[in-house]
Amino acid sequence: MIGPTIPLDTMPGKGVLRGVIAYDCNPLQRALGWSTISMLQPSEFEIMPKAAP
Numbered sequence: 001m002i003g004p005t006i007p008l009d010t011m012p013g014k015g016v017l018r019g020v021i022a023y024d025c026n027p028l029q030r031a032l033g034w035s036t037i038s039m040l041q042p043s044e045f046e047i048m049p050k051a052a053p
Contacts, residue, residue: 010047017043 006015019040024030 006047012047012049014044014046017045019043 021038021040022035024035029035
């Protein structure tokens with residue numbers, strides 16, 4: 001699984017990851033624009049402050 005990429009200078013706080021998966025079973029489905037789309041459940045996370053050295 002690929003998770004969110006969080007820049008090092010991001011402020012601490014809550015975040016929500018919302019994802020969509022779209023796939024095609026065959027070339028005809030892709031050509032006609034009939035991709036199968038699934039919405040993933042939102043995943044909440046919290047960005048913690050940096051630990052003191």
